Amino acid sequence: MDALIETRDLTRHYPSGEGVVAALEGVNVSMRQGEFVAAMGPSGSGKSTFLNLIGCLDQPTRGSYRLAGEEVGTLSPERLAALRGEKIGFVFQSFHLLPRSDALSNVMMPMLYRGIPPKIRRERAEMALERVGLASRMHHTPSQLSGGQQQRVAIARALVCGPELLLADEPTGALDSRTGLEIMALFQALNRSGVSILCVTHDPDVAAFAGRTLRFRDGRLFEDETHSPVDAAAMIGVPFA
Amino acid sequence: MNVITRDTARPVATPLPPLPPGRAGLSFAEAGLAALSALAANKLRAALTALGIFIGVAAVIVTVAVGAGARQQVLSQIQSLGANLLLVWGSNVRMGGVSLGAGQRPNMSWDDAQAIPREIPAVEAAAGTIRQQLQIVYGNQNWSTWVNGTDLDWFVAHEWVVAEGRFFTEEEANSGRKVALIGQTVAENLFGDENPVGREIRIRATPFEVIGVLGRKGQNPMGQDQDDVVVTPYWTARRSVMGASRAFARSVGSISVKVAEGEDMAEVEDQLRAFFRQRHRVAANEPDTVNIRNLSEIAATRDASARTLSLLLAAVAAVSLLVGGIGVMNIMLVSVTERTREIGLRLAVGARRQDILRQFLLEAVLLALLGGAAGVAVGIALAHTLGAFGGWPVLIQWDAVALAVAVSGLTGLFFGYWPARRAARLDPIQALRHE
Known part of the structure; x- marks a missing residue:
């Protein structure tokens, strides 16, 4: 299979006071379609900068990044926005749902910027909510949903445009451990059905559910380890401390 | 035991069908x-x-x-006055240093009015008028109003129309027939619902035939009721109701001058002053003998x-x-x-x-x-x-x-x-x- 992500010497510097901060320095990594990869590291390690670059929210200072064969580093802001809409689905730690809109409207929202007719938007959003097990909660607003349910609405929103890559930033960070396990089980199920996932976390227990872990420290990728994932679904129901 | 059964539907992690292509961007x-x-x-x-x-x-x-x-x-008030209208009346007359007041001694004549359109080509119509407040009687009703003695040009200058009946004819005017047109206010007060045309009214005990009722004009910009009026031919008024001494037998109190469309009002005003200075033989250092007022100008202000x-x-x-x-x-x-x-x-x-x-x-x-x-x-x-x-x-x-x-x-x-x-x-x- 073609590489979904291919970076060469990926570097991001930020101006800071007099000098510059090297947030990310010379990262070479490649990720195939269908992989479930965790990016780990303490805060300030560069994993968030890596996520922003991979998510086309930011552009590198130096080096190259190819997403599904397209060089991202030189794209216009317009094309970058289009690429985010077409190829990437974001899942955030704090869900980022629109508080006054119900689950269905939240999931329909990204398609607004793709010129999809309202009828198709609705059908697809309903399908996406069914996929994450929220068929009966479509008209609940975020405040009427539990944290786990809110995160599943966010996952449905990330999936609704059929992205190449699901980017998750500490997806279990705001959830209790049992709900977190449910979310990781959902990620694993999605991954088995073919969705590529890159999950940024500081938690080794979360990284264990992926099949590969990238470890960052001081802006550099210092370890790239493939391992057999722990099955989250199997852990649900097991009492854990 | 499966905790996900907290929700009614289990997640089914199959991918969605591909998204159909749409237009890029947010529609309006x-x-x-x-x-x-x-x-x-x-x-x-x-x-x-x-x-x-x-x-x-x-x-x-x-x-x-x-x-x-x-x-x-x-x-609409300007329009009711008559467009392009200049009103001329006698100026303050001094006799041996004593001011007699404006218009107190008629110094313009019927012949002046007749001469104006001939002398000043920009003038479309000029009507010499005498007016007096008189008692009008019909049956047992009476009404005090302004009676104007004038000629047909007056209707042109002031843009009057006839609502019922007709204007007087040239022949009636020249022969001094006792015919009158009355304004709406007079008609209402003397005749009520009755049609005044053909009826006989008395002005100062002289019987007049009502031949027409004038169209309604309403108030003028000074707040006066323009419909409170009776109009007769000049010579009829002069001979039958407003008898004057021999000296004033041809005098008029005012002349209404209608300037032709597109002519300069101010220029005509100057020509009129010159006309009267010449006609009244006013010396160069003496004041004008007439007042001229441009009524539209007041309204325009x-x-x-x-x-x-x-x-x-x-x-x-x-x-x-x-x-x-x-x-x-x-x-x-x-x-x-x-x-x-x-x-x-x-x-x-x-x-x-x-x-x-x-x-x-x-x-x-x-x-x-x-x-x-x-x-x-x-x-x-x-x-x-x-x-x-x-x-x-x-x-x-x-x-x-x-x-x-x-x-x-x-x-x-x-x-x-x-x-x-x-x-x-x-x-x-x-x-x-x-x-």
């Missing part, structure tokens, strides 16, 4: 709907923000309506003052719109700050900067337009209320209404642009992290 209608729902989420705030625009637009509608009503009233007042009120309204616009900008800036995370999210899911700009700009424009529309509704209602209960002449100017709505929309566009641009220029990473 979708942006409008998004803007509307954003406004609906903060109804009270939206309403208070739109209040400034609302008051400005309502003020514009009312002031323009009142101003236009006043102008229309003045214009009132029109101009009404215009100035409208302009002043319009300026107040414009200031109100400006303040309203600043209010819109303020609230839009607050809204952008409040919704920074939302903007970050929208950018992350594929919104382009121009989509965000469009969304916030439309929100500002809709906010201002809603205020403007409410202002139009209340402004029109208020103008009608003033017209109905205050008795003010009001006239809704629909072009002004359209302009007010357009201006309120433009206010939203202008004052909404900066906040919208700020929203569109947010860095998605910073915006997503914003607390």
